[in-house]
Amino acid sequence: MKRVLIYSGLLLAGMGVAQGSLLNPWQPWIHAVTMVCLSYIMLEVGLEFSADMGHVSQYAADFWVAAAAAALPWILCALYFIGVLHTPAKEAGLVGLFAAATSAGVLFTMLAAAGLSRTWVFKKARVLAIFDDLVTVLLIIPLQILFAGFHWKFVGTSLISVGLLAMAWRWLNHLFWPVRKPWLLLYGAGVTLASWFCEHRLHLHLGVLLPAFVLGCILHHQGTLKEGDDPHSGLDQGIKALFLFLVGCSLPPVAMNGMPIGTALLHVLALTILSNAGKCVPFFLYRQEAAWNERLALSVAMFPRGEVGAGILLVALSYGIQGLPVMLGSLSLALNLLMTGVFIRVVAALSPGYRFTNPHSRR
Secondary structure, three states, X not given: OHHHHHXXXXXXXXXXXXXXXXXXXXXXXXXXXXXXXXXXXXXXXXXXXXOOHHHHHHHHHHHHHHHHHHHHHHHHHHHHHHHOXXXXXXXXXXXXXXXXXXXXXXXXXXXXXXOOOOOHHHXXXXXHHHHHHHHHHHHHHHHXXXXXXXXXXXXXXXXXXXXXXXXXXXXXXXXXXXXXXXXXXXXXXXXXXXXXXXXHOXXXXXXXXXXXXXXXXXXXXXXXXXXXXXXXXXXXXXXXXXXXXXXXXXXXXXXXXXXXXXXXXHHHHHHHHHHHHHHHHHHHOOOOOOOHHHHHHHHHHOOOOOHHHHHHHHHHHHOOOOOHHHHHHHHHHHXXXXXXXXXXXXXXXXXXOOEOOEOOOOO
């Protein structure tokens, strides 16, 4: 819980620093370092993905559940931006995507820390959260086409994206490169450099989210250390903390446009409620696998947001979107981060056999 509070505080601190013009000359460097950190985080998400090729049909079902759980919060928040805040549809669609992605990194860490790593909720959330992130990354492509207009480069980007996904599935866990944290940071820098080359030399806006995720899937992750045993876990936490601070620094100065602070906070609360309500799709499914309380726990486990949502806001900024939608989306993201400890507590309370007095108690 302490770490989540620090992350949230750093995001808000970065937003505070961004209110002045001091960082303007440094924005290109801030953007570059932010992308390296985001690549590192998506590499870790890819590393977490594993698949039993004998149960492909189950993964297919989980993928569509995750797709619905990613699309519904996005649609609800985009409609809120359009209907209540009168945001143009294209901008609302792109900014609203911040609400789609569950933070796999935050979720896995917090569930494990709560002693839930052997539960059905954890095992199912592990699959859904990664598919959820993947669907969010894929949704960026048609939104970019909608926002920037159709061009041949988007055809190339789409073909490359399909090819990358095919590589991830075909060569899952096949690349025997080092996977310690310093190496992942180096790979993240390489992915960022490759993305820059594609964008500025080939004019293909591929970004870092999908390539980094695919590389993480291909890397052989067996034998990696648990966070508590990894001598580089401090580096990992530092990178994620730096990323959220830099995301805050990258956001434009707050422009209230005459809106009272109380009204803005109500909008933030409404966006947060809508985005989390959309994550409750699993509650209505998996009836053959789990009781209602476990399905509800799984839905609540999908509430935490973080790195990918922040990355989406950066994509929106790259298209020149500013003003209330970005500000409110950022504050909603921060509020969800602050609430992560509460969400995990609810998940634990709903999990059969869990006792708060003994976090290692199991069913």
